[in-house]
Amino acid sequence: MLVKPILKPDPSPPALPVGFDPEKHLAYQPPPKVLKMADIGYPKDTGISPFATCEAFPLFTQEAIRIMRAEVFTEEVWDNCLYLAANASGCHIRGHCPKYAKFMHDALTHPRTLKIISEIAGIDLVPVMDSEVGSILVASSPESVVQHRLANGKGDSAPGQVTNWHYDHYSFVCVVMLSDTTGMVGGETAIQLGNGSVQRVRGPDVGSATVLQGRFINHQALAAQGGRERISMVTSYRPRDPMVNDDVSLKYITRITDIPELYYQFGDYRLEILEGRIRQMRKAFRGRHDAGKSLDISALKGFLEQQIKHLEVTNEEILTLDKLKTGKQYGGGEIFRSIIKS
Numbered sequence: 358m359l360v361k362p363i364l365k366p367d368p369s370p371p372a373l374p375v376g377f378d379p380e381k382h383l384a385y386q387p388p389p390k391v392l393k394m395a396d397i398g399y400p401k402d403t404g405i406s407p408f409a410t411c412e413a414f415p416l417f418t419q420e421a422i423r424i425m426r427a428e429v430f431t432e433e434v435w436d437n438c439l440y441l442a443a444n445a446s447g448c449h450i451r452g453h454c455p456k457y458a459k460f461m462h463d464a465l466t467h468p469r470t471l472k473i474i475s476e477i478a479g480i481d482l483v484p485v486m487d488s489e490v491g492s493i494l495v496a497s498s499p500e501s502v503v504q505h506r507l508a509n510g511k512g513d514s515a516p517g518q519v520t521n522w523h524y525d526h527y528s529f530v531c532v533v534m535l536s537d538t539t540g541m542v543g544g545e546t547a548i549q550l551g552n553g554s555v556q557r558v559r560g561p562d563v564g565s566a567t568v569l570q571g572r573f574i575n576h577q578a579l580a581a582q583g584g585r586e587r588i589s590m591v592t593s594y595r596p597r598d599p600m601v602n603d604d605v606s607l608k609y610i611t612r613i614t615d616i617p618e619l620y621y622q623f624g625d626y627r628l629e630i631l632e633g634r635i636r637q638m639r640k641a642f643r644g645r646h647d648a649g650k651s652l653d654i655s656a657l658k659g660f661l662e663q664q665i666k667h668l669e670v671t672n673e674e675i676l677t678l679d680k681l682k683t684g685k686q687y688g689g690g691e692i693f694r695s696i697i698k699s
C-alpha cells in the first residue's frame with residue numbers, strides 16, 4: 358500500500374469501554390449561521406427540507422472525541438474495516454459501528470443527538486443504517502497520493518482534495534472533526550452555489566460538527582496543507598417519516614463497504630420504509646371507507662406508483678458481486694502498527 362494515512366495516535370488513550378452519557382459527552386451549542394437552499398442560490402424546493410448547510414457548531418466534548426478515537430485506532434479495527442479511497446487521497450474506516458465502537462455508535466444514534474441534528478436540518482431524521490454511522494475518513498500524505506496515482510498510470514494527481522466533487526449517497530450528513538485543527542490551513546468543504554461559483558465553508562474544529570443536505574448539493578472536502586492530520590467522521594441520516602422520499606445511491610459506497618452486510622442493511626431499511634408506508638396507507642384507505650367516503654382512485658394510484666419506483670431503485674442499487682470492485686485493504690493492522698512506530 359503506497360498511500361500513507363496521516364494519524365497522530367493519542368499517547369495515553371482512555372481505558373475502554375466507556376458508556377455514552379449525553380449529560381457528560383454532548384457539548385452542543387447551536388450553529389452560528391444556518392444556510393437554506395434559497396441562500397445558496399438553489400431552487401427553494403430542492404431536497405426534502407429547505408435547509409442546505411450550517412457553520413460548524415460544538416457537538417461533542419474533547420473527552421468524547423478521545424474515546425471515539427481510542428475505539429477506532431486499534432489494530433483489530435484497521436485489520437477488519439480499512440478501505441482505500443478511489444482517488445487514493447485517504448483511507449476509510451467503515452463498518453466498525455457498533456461491533457468495535459459502541460460508544461461512537463451510541464453517541465451518534467442517541468435520541469438527544471438525533472434531536473439536535475433534526476432541529477438543525479428542519480426535518481426529523483434517523484441514521485440511514487449502521488453501515489453509515491461514524492464512517493471515518495483519514496486523509497493521506499499528499500506525496501503518497503501522487504506516488505499511488507503515478508504507480509497506477511495516472512499523471513493527473515490532485516493532492517489538494519480529500520474527495521472529488523460529489524453529491525452524497527444519502528439525504529443528510531453530519532460531519533464531526535476528530536483532529537485538532539488549530540492553525541490548520543485548508544481542510545475546508547467547498548460547495549458549488551446555484552450560480553456555479555464555489556464557496557469554501559470552514560471545516561469544524563475538533564468535537565465540532567457541520568450538517569449538509571449533501572444528496573442535493575455538489576461539494577468536496579479539501580486537504581489540509583502541510584501534511585496535517587485531518588480525520589473526519591461522517592454519519593448519514595434519512596427522514597424518519599417513511600412517507601418522505603428516501604433519495605439514495607450506493608454507487609461509490611459499494612467500493613468501501615462489506616457488500617453482503619451493506620446489502621442486508623440497505624434491503625432491510627428500504628423494506629422497513631415500504632412496510633411503514635403500506636401500514637399508513639391502509640389506515641387512511643380503510644378510515645376513509647369506514648367513514649362512508651368513496652375511494653380516491655388517483656391517490657391510490659399515486660401511492661402505488663411511488664412504491665413501484667421505490668422498489669425499482671432498491672433493486673437497481675443492488676448489483677451482483679461480479680459487477681463490484683472493492684477498495685478493501687487487507688493487513689490494515691500492519692499499516693496501523695507502522696504508523697504508530699513511525
Ligand SMILES: [Fe+2]
Binds near residue numbers: 525
Ligand atoms: Fe460528501
